[in-house]
């Protein structure tokens with residue numbers, strides 16, 4: 407090797423070392439509602455859940471958000487980017503029950519510029535509406551009369567009366583998809599519908615309750631559901647990670663805990679019609695033969711039901727088309743049998759970064775920051791493939807691509823800056839395209855006292 411190459415190599419190493427984990431800098435913190443509804447159910451608040459797709463969303467020159475205000479009315483907000491003031495409107499719908507599952511989810515169909523809202527469901531009918539065409543882009547006045555009536559169908563499509571986790575995602579060819587669970591926890595199917603040419607159509611179930619799960623303790627469970635960490639397109643490929651939850655508590659060591667087990671990865675190259683495992687083997691077709699617990703080669707990080715594994719954490723895909731997920735649980739060094747999901751996760755829960763290598767294997771690394779609560783963390787990736795994890799209470803932990811995502815560093819800590827965030831947050835996943843980390847959170851309150859719903863934003867250095 408000649409001298410110039412050696413110098414270059416040393417310089418490269420030096421730069422990589424000096425750069426370290428990416429930093430972030432605070433841009434602002436805006437108030438969307440000083441009186442958001444507040445109650446705690448299932449360890450969460452209804453206005454902010456990590457599984458919302460999306461609670462806050464950027465499209466074109468506007469940013470949108472949805473939540474319930476203290477009167478229980480569903481509120482939608484819009485502002486012009488980068489820093490316009492927020493306008494709000496109230497939809498003619500009130501939160502039906504104090505259940506933190508019943509989030510407001512926003513989606514936009516690029517073909518016609520309609521804004522779609524699905525909300526207020528937990529194994530019940532959903533409530534849905536969509537706006538007049540063009541509202542997402544034309545800046546027309548922000549008034550509720552631009553939205554159609556609230557229906558318990560998905561527009562023209564009847565999706566039944568047992569719906570949970572409404573999620574909207576745009577495909578690479580600009581169709582809007584709607585992902586949800588039918589059935590119930592421990593016995594449910596994940597479903598897909600698609601909005602094309604102004605109408606919703608059913609694609610079908612892509613992961614079902616069928617099959618048999620036998621736990622290490624010898625017990626079996628007859629049914630389950632797949633909880634997903636996201637539904638993410640990169641180029642033309644759709645990536646999904648998730649975890650199963652069994653119907654039978656007998657498969658967990660304490661016979662009563664939440665029976666979440668294993669981390670699953672599947673992908674689709676035809677927008678969710680057919681599915682492959684990480685090795686590229688076909689494992690399912692939506693509608694006719696959905697993926698199930700016995701599908702071969704779909705488990706990429708095995709874990710039995712005894713560790714308080716979280717469902718619906720989060721995922722993102724890097725520029726090389728590799729999936730990254732955050733999962734969290736109580737590691738074996740703290741004990742092999744979680745007896746209280748809440749207490750044990752709070753005392754000794756840890757978040758892990760799990761990602762796919764280009765050869766199809768997966769690597770997992772523990773993020774060296776204790777959870778200190780039950781709730782979920784959010785992962786997002788910048789244009790240079792650096793990773794940002796927003797842990798509960800708006801603790802931002804980053805790792806650089808150049809370190810192989812090993813140099814985890816806390817770069818912002820909301821517990822020391824007076825945010826007083828409740829816990830779990832949700833991100834504006836489309837805002838990162840502008841190099842901005844946008845975090846939607848609600849302030850911690852007591853009892854049922856309403857509290858502020860806020861958006862904090864940071865520039866990322868990557």
Ligand SMILES: *[C@@H]1O[C@H](CO)[C@@H](O)[C@H](O)[C@H]1NC(C)=O
Pocket residue numbers: 763764765766767
């Ligand atoms: C796959 O890639 C990872 C990361 O580079 C490496 O650690 C692992 O040994 C590789 N495995 C195989 C089977 O090639």
Ligand SMILES: *[C@@H]1O[C@H](CO)[C@@H](O)[C@H](O)[C@H]1NC(C)=O
Pocket residue numbers: 443444445504853854855
């Ligand atoms: C539901 O939550 C609201 C707001 O926090 C509270 O005022 C009300 O008492 C709760 N209702 C029930 C039935 O718990």
